[in-house]
Amino acid sequence: MPIAPDTFDYDAALRACARGERGALQGLYQQESRYLLGVALRIVRQRQLAEDVLHDAFLSIWSGAGGFDAGKGAGRGWIYSIVRNKALNAIRSREREVAADEDTVEAVLHENAAHDAAEAFELNASLGKLNDCLAHLDASKRASILFAYVDGCSHSEIAQRLKAPLGSVKAWIKRGLGALRECMA
Structure with a gap:
């Protein structure tokens, strides 16, 4: 009971x-799920999608709780902002979906098959160079x-993981990306 x-x-x-x-x-x-579901439902307007949003939001709350800073705002507001953002992202991603019949999909797949083989070769070559x-x-x-580009961590999360100052992490990323650009050229 809440x-x-x-x-x-x-x-x-x-x-x-x-x-x-x-x-x-x-x-x-237990405390907030029914209210948070209401927030998601008002935004996405579909019960199943709202439940999916709520599920994803609680996964984000669990994994991102270490990044919560009470000095920047209330915990309840932080939780609600996560649900709101997840719901808005769900709406945006649904707006990008395009329905296509089987014939259209088949034609596009057939058209792109030869092109995909050449791209795959180029990608493998680029990935090898990137690894080097x-x-x-x-x-x-x-x-x-x-951590930033594969795991999707924020600068502060990286600083926590590496036990390093935030400014150092920002500098490492900036200089590292510069070195990668130079190396890949």
Whole structure:
């Protein structure tokens, strides 16, 4: 049963999530899920899609709780902003979907088959060169770039992972990308 929003400690629950305490996420879910589902439903206007948004939002809350900063805002607001952003992203991605019949799909696939083989060869060659260029970077620059572009981490998350100052991480990424551009040219 949910606790009154003014007595539930959202910030503490998020800190507990950051420590990996699953009960804290369950508490957040029990406290806010019905309201958050309402927010998602108002935006996406489809129950199934709203439930998917809520699921994705709670995964993001769980994985991103370590990045929550109570100094920048309230925990409850942070949770609601995640749901809102997920719902808006779902709407945007649905707007990009284009329905096509089987004949159209078949024609496009057939048209692109020869082109795809040439692109695959070029991609493999580029990836090999990229791996060589990454290998020439020092460990901190390489790790920062991989965390940013492969894992999708923010600068502050990378700083936490590498136990390094935020400014150093930003500099490593900037210099590392410059070195990669130079190497790939």
